Amino acid sequence: TRPVKIAPSLLAADFARLGEEVAAIDAAGADWLHLDIMDGHFVPNISYGPAVLKALRGRTRMPFDVHLMIAPVDAFLPAFAEAGADRISLHAEAGPHLHRSLQSIRALGRSPGVVLNPATPAAVVAPVLDMVELILVMTVNPGFGGQSFIHSQLPKIAELRRMIDATGREIALEVDGGVTAETAPLCIEAGADVLVAGTAVFGKPDYAAAIAALRGGLA
Numbered sequence: 001t002r003p004v005k006i007a008p009s010l011l012a013a014d015f016a017r018l019g020e021e022v023a024a025i026d027a028a029g030a031d032w033l034h035l036d037i038m039d040g041h042f043v044p045n046i047s048y049g050p051a052v053l054k055a056l057r058g059r060t061r062m063p064f065d066v067h068l069m070i071a072p073v074d075a076f077l078p079a080f081a082e083a084g085a086d087r088i089s090l091h092a093e094a095g096p097h098l099h100r101s102l103q104s105i106r107a108l109g110r111s112p113g114v115v116l117n118p119a120t121p122a123a124v125v126a127p128v129l130d131m132v133e134l135i136l137v138m139t140v141n142p143g144f145g146g147q148s149f150i151h152s153q154l155p156k157i158a159e160l161r162r163m164i165d166a167t168g169r170e171i172a173l174e175v176d177g178g179v180t181a182e183t184a185p186l187c188i189e190a191g192a193d194v195l196v197a198g199t200a201v202f203g204k205p206d207y208a209a210a211i212a213a214l215r216g217g218l219a
């Protein structure tokens, strides 16, 4: 079995103490920091922007895994690259020019990823499989933390696992939304290798125990 990475979502952190929260999950063994960028247009919520990434970049060596929920997105890509994003992922539903946006992320020297909403089929990524280093499957409708895991996405995760394996390329398969110690094993079983978790990490008193529980280990 492949080692699973845990990417805590900063959306569930204490926004009055962001620097300390980032240092705490780093010390607790998190692999990546997941940053949810919401524009109040593509999704019905507003989170934070590149200035927050820039302020936090010096607080950790964890890769910044940036999930853009923005439409139109292209004009914002350079700002997130400059602010310290390592991986930049955007929604297949965010506009008609997914291929161009992925090219732009590559041209900025960052790692491109594509995100699929629950109602979007796996086949949408087939024409861009050669361009991405990450595929993110939403297991909630994007916009808010703390929602319930949508189980009907599990066959899609398995289908994407098969598509990725057939390429022979290194493409991370990430799952985001409602991931808990109960649903994490289902995602891993279906073939996910990166798990995003907001509430299931920041909502717990012991971050190291919460991260270990998501990996399937003991606290």
Ligand code: DX5
Residues within 6 Å of the ligand: 009, 011, 012, 034, 036, 067, 140, 141, 142, 143, 144, 145, 146, 147, 176, 177, 178, 179, 196, 197, 198, 199, 200
């Ligand atoms: C939802 C975001 C998620 C969210 C996950 O739009 O993409 O990353 O923070 O939160 P939980 O883990 O609480 O479902």
Ligand code: ZN
Residues within 6 Å of the ligand: 009, 034, 035, 036, 067, 176, 196
């Ligand atoms: Zn996210």
